[in-house]
Amino acid sequence: MSASTTNEQPAIPAHLRRLVLTGFMGAGKTTVGRLLAARLRWEFLDLDAEIESRTGLSVPSIFSQYGEAHFRQLESAALASVLNRSRIVLALGGGAPETLANRLLLEQAPHTAIVFLDAPFHVLYNRCRGQSTQPVGVPPDPIRPLLAHPVAAEARFLVRQPIYRRLAHLTLETAHTDPEQAVAAILKGLISLD
Numbered sequence: 222m223s224a225s226t227t228n229e230q231p232a233i234p235a236h237l238r239r240l241v242l243t244g245f246m247g248a249g250k251t252t253v254g255r256l257l258a259a260r261l262r263w264e265f266l267d268l269d270a271e272i273e274s275r276t277g278l279s280v281p282s283i284f285s286q287y288g289e290a291h292f293r294q295l296e297s298a299a300l301a302s303v304l305n306r307s308r309i310v311l312a313l314g315g316g317a318p319e320t321l322a323n324r325l326l327l328e329q330a331p332h333t334a335i336v337f338l339d340a341p342f343h344v345l346y347n348r349c350r351g352q353s354t355q356p357v358g359v360p361p362d363p364i365r366p367l368l369a370h371p372v373a374a375e376a377r378f379l380v381r382q383p384i385y386r387r388l389a390h391l392t393l394e395t396a397h398t399d400p401e402q403a404v405a406a407i408l409k410g411l412i413s414l415d
């Protein structure tokens with residue numbers, strides 16, 4: 222029986238202490254991250270949730286009350302702090318790798334594998350749209366302020382793609398992959414990083 226059909230803990234390279242999931246909004250970082258953490262019996266952390274618990278404010282409130290630049294400062298501080306922890310699967314916010322200081326933190330984090338969940342913009346946008354309770358014509362996702370303007374969101378996507386790619390030890394195409402398949406592919410891909 223394979224590990225995927227049992228509760229057996231999957232084998233990943235022994236030196237790894239942290240798995241970091243990156244990708245644009247809608248890539249499935251949180252969903253896949255939770256499943257992956259459960260399989261590994263590691264802790265799951267979501268950087269946005271970490272910022273929200275530190276500030277007592279939701280991400281949209283931080284954007285609307287203090288602006289994006291302030292959110293990015295909070296994001297960098299939270300990232301620096303959580304990267305000290307071990308046996309974690311960390312889902313980054315989609316914009317975290319755009320900040321140079323965050324890229325340096327991630328590149329220099331020891332025993333850390335970075336996994337990029339990739340998909341075309343229209344797939345990601347429609348996924349977020351599908352998760353939304355907003356009617357058509359209203360910004361697609363009240364929890365993702367940066368998707369309010371699709372053209373600007375696509376421009377950000379294009380800027381970020383090469384950044385995600387360069388940073389990642391492993392890239393996974395997720396347009397036609399469900400979260401369970403993504404977890405299986407990540408676990409398989411990690412073995413090759415040994």
Ligand code: S3P
Pocket residue numbers: 244245246247250269280313314315316317364365366367
């Ligand atoms: C952002 C992505 C969001 C959140 C914030 C900004 C971005 O996280 O951090 O709204 O700049 O792409 P998710 O990628 O988890 O939606």
